[in-house]
Amino acid sequence: MTTTNILLCGVGGQGTLLASNLIADCAMKAGFDVKKSEIHGMAQRGGSVVSHVRFGESIASPIIRKGEADIVLSFEELEAIRWAEFLKPDGIVITNSQKILPMSVSAGSEKYPENIPEILSRSSIANICVDAIGKAIELGNQKCLNVVLLGVLAHKLPMIDSILWKESIKEKVPQKLLDLNLKAFDAGWALA
Amino acid sequence: MTHKGKKAFLSGNAAIARGAWEAGIRFASAYPGTPSTEILEFLGKYDEIDAQWAVNEKTAMETVIGAAYAGARSICAQKHVGLNVAADPFFTASYTGINAALVIVTADDPGLHSSQNEQDNRNYARMAKMPMFEPSNSQEAKDMVKAAVKISEEYDTPVIIRTTTRISHSEGVVELGERENAPEREFERNMGKYCVLPAIAKKLHEKVEKRTSKLEELSNKSEFNRIEKGDKKLGIITSGVSYQHAKEVFPNASFLKIGMSWPFPSELFQKFAAMVENVIVIEENDPFLEMAVKAAGVECIGKEKIPACSELNPDIIYEALKDFAEAKAPKSAKLVSGVNIPVRPPVLCPGCPHRGVFYTLRKLNCTVTGDIGCYSLGALAPHNAMHSIVCMGASITNALGIEKAMKDKIHGKLVAVIGESTFMHSGMTGLLDTVYNKGRHVTIILDNSITAMTGHQPNPASGKTLKGEPAKVVNLEAVCKALGVDHVTCVDPFDLKQLEETIKTALADPEPSVVITKRPCFLLKSYKPKTYKVSINREKCVKCGMCMKLGCPALEINPEDGKTVINYALCVHCGLCAKVCRPGAITQATEEAK
Known part of the structure; x- marks a missing residue:
């Protein structure tokens, strides 16, 4: 059985940690061995954040090698290209179309790359760019961006039964936000 | 919480806490530090475990040693540099041994994800002659804590569990077990064991050497090797x-x-x-x-x-x-060349109460000794307002040393900046040293009432304990005065004018002085300040760049016209930018925002 590697990236505060928790939980429910690694501490302070999620029959290292990721799930466009080289040549980038400017860009000393989906395509990297943040705002809370993106991701993970995603969301999300997040997942699923 | 045989997906830190619970541990103490922090947070969730935040790693270590002497299986957990702080009691605990089990977790940080050095604490095991386990995943982290408890009592020694960031913060599948009921152990007076007078310690050292030989035999047949x-x-x-x-x-x-x-x-x-x-x-x-x-x-x-x-x-x-290697490295996707990817370092959060302090220190062109916490980010652009960062508590005594070296050349310009949690950890002694040895620099205590950097752990300034119980709130002003600082001023760091005046007055003071900037961390869930909408009239913006000196992530320069725009997805309406905007382009409403 092959190992599936998903690299999640984004900006501290965007909710990548909950998303990686949900993926790991679903993979475990689906009967896989699972490992996940991420760095805490800076996560709330606007820095670049990354989580590695790996599942399969038996997983040794919690870290994905360069060229091993099946999917890079990016919460922000610039982060998508920062981590794209972790992908297999036939891997895929799924990115939220949001742009969050690093301090050097907002202060005018550096430029944010233009047209990131086009850069990916020019690099022969398969990519899906979705307005997940727009969808989340439409649903009334930009914080559910992470679950919208999970809905998109779920399409690409046929080895995980789609029922499991909702089961995990029900277990991991606080009751008062459950409805919102279930809607967010469906919205993401419809976007893909 | 028993779930015997059930599998859970746990981080190394959660697995250590679970192992401690299953092994019948009753008491835990620690000071927060990445990557060890969550161990105590998880321990605090078990009703059977009395878990507490200590003011520093040394007090934590001494407390767990006392608890282990008195019959409670105990654990403490610290980041690698935290063990330096606790090293004094740590070494001697190896001599005295324990009564009930004592487990000491050191969480090292290879790669310096959130640390000031990369020391390898495995060397401590050799130096202190204490057995050590190194888990390679979450399951082992749990199993090794249980083995450590057993060995601790069998061999009369504290036992080290050494993790690294990638063990503490990686998650894996763990099989859960039941809690063991530890037998009660009485604390009896035993001078030859617990009172390390030189003649006694001499004998204890011999005991330690014999114990080491026995532990080596154990290591040769350990299931973990x-x-x-x-x-x-x-x-x-x-x-x-x-x-x-x-x-x-x-x-x-x-x-x-x-x-x-x-x-x-x-x-x-x-x-x-x-x-x-x-x-x-x-x-x-x-x-x-x-x-x-x-x-x-x-x-x-x-x-x-x-x-x-x-x-x-x-x-x-x-x-x-x-x-x-048996196989070649995997081929990876390649980005087309020539794409510049700007780095994204961490920044002080929008609404951070520290921002105005660094803005002011930079404006006054002060020499600033820094300390360990979120505010270490004051060293980075655009603040560039820090000249040294060494370790917990070093700001105040670094400043004292600078004064001793530079004397009149630095008087009136020198400021030590330290968070309230770090001040209580190891800044108080430095302040006393400053008073006693006639230093005169200004100490600014950034009091946001929480240990923020490690993820909001309560401390004696917060009014509650790790278990969420109410606690007495320390009076920092009275502490400073009691240490001999006659001039202590409290100021709201959002009141930029008063902050600047207060710091100027303090700098002119020929005696040591303390400024306490008091405002909670903006991310605190319990902190819900009234906010008033901030907006910009872009016609009035003259591109002076004053607002950009705040280093706020919610302020951006529009590349087309060079004028400032507010990113409302990030802005929390703290109003600091309105206070520094000279032409009055950025303003804050007087009515509460929605």
Whole structure:
């Protein structure tokens, strides 16, 4: 059985940690061995954040090698290209179309790359760019961006039964936000 | 919370807490520090465990030693540099031994994800002569805590569990067990064991040396040290997460997997060395295992190939040992060349109460000694307002030393900046030193009422304990006055005018002075300040760039016209930018925002 590697990236505060928790939980429910690694501490302070999620029959290292990721799930466009080289040549980038400017860009000393989906395509990297943040705002809370993106991701993970995603969301999300997040997942699923 | 036989997905830190609970541990204490913080947070969730935040690692260590003497199985957990703070009681606890079990967790940070150095605390085990376990995943983290409790009581010694960031903060599947009911142990007066007068300690040292020999026998037969037979050409000796990385690169090699790494299992190693053609030691940072291998007189490949700096991962191990690799590195997707990807370092959050302090210190062109916390980010652009950062508490005494060296050249310009949690950790003694030794620099205590950097742990300024119970709130102003500082002023860091005046007055003071800037961390869930909408009239913006000096992530320069725009997805309406905007383009409403 092959190992599936998903690299999640984004900006501290965007909710990548909950998303990686949900993926790991679903993979475990689906009967896989699972490992996940991420760095805490800076996560709330606007820095670049990354989580590695790996599942399969038996997983040794919690870290994905360069060229091993099946999917890079990016919460922000610039982060998508920062981590794209972790992908297999036939891997895929799924990115939220949001742009969050690093301090050097907002202060005018550096430029944010233009047209990131086009850069990916020019690099022969398969990519899906979705307005997940727009969808989340439409649903009334930009914080559910992470679950919208999970809905998109779920399409690409046929080895995980789609029922499991909702089961995990029900277990991991606080009751008062459950409805919102279930809607967010469906919205993401419809976007893909 | 029993769920025997059930599987859970746990981080290394959660697994350590679970192991402690299953092993019947009753008491825990620690000071927060990445990557060890969550261990105590998880321990605090168990009703059967009395878990508390200490004011520093030394008080935590001394408290758990006391609890272990008095019969409660106990645990403390600290980041690598935290063990330096606790080193004094730590070394002597090895001599006295324990009564009920004592487990000491050191969480090292290879790669310096959130630390000021990369010290390899495995060296502490050798120096303190304490047995040590190195888990390589969450399951082992739990199992080793339980083994540590057993060994601690059987061999009358504290036991070290050494993790790294990639163990503490990686998650894996763990099988849960039941809680063991530890037998009650009485605390009896035993001068020859607990009172380390020189003549007694002399005997205790002999006991420690004998214990070490017995522990080495144990290490040779420990279930955590094992030979995995494979290709005889390649014999890899490794421990911790390096084992997992090495398995990815060399799935068919022979392994000596070390879980109990001190005392080193010499006999088992000799057996392994005789089985394989090439011995390779794969470990992060120091050549800890490699020294043992070389001391045994066996040639090996080690640090001449494996980097001593930063953490390892499968890619680095492959690169270092390419000649031995069974398969080539995977091919990866490549981005077209010529794309500049701006870095994204962490920044002070929107609404951070520290922002105005660094803005002001920069404006006044002060020399600033810094400390450990979120506010270390004041060293970075655009604040550039820090001249030194050494360790917890060093700001105040660094400043005192600078004064001693520079005298009149620095008087009136020198400021030490320290958070309230760090001040209580080890700044108070430095302030007393400053008063006693006639320093006159200004100490600014950034009081946001929480230990923020590590994720909002309560401290004596917060009014509650780890368990969420109400606690007495420390009076920092009274503490400073009691230490001999006559001029202590409290100020709201959002009131920029008063903040500047207060700091200027303090700088002019010929005696040591303290300024306490008081405002809660904006991210605190319990903190719901009234906010008033901030907006910008872009016609009035003259591109002076004053607002950008605040380094607020919610302010951006529009590349087309060079004028400031507010990013409302990030803005929390703290109003600081309105206060520094000279032409009055940025304003704050007077009515409460929605």
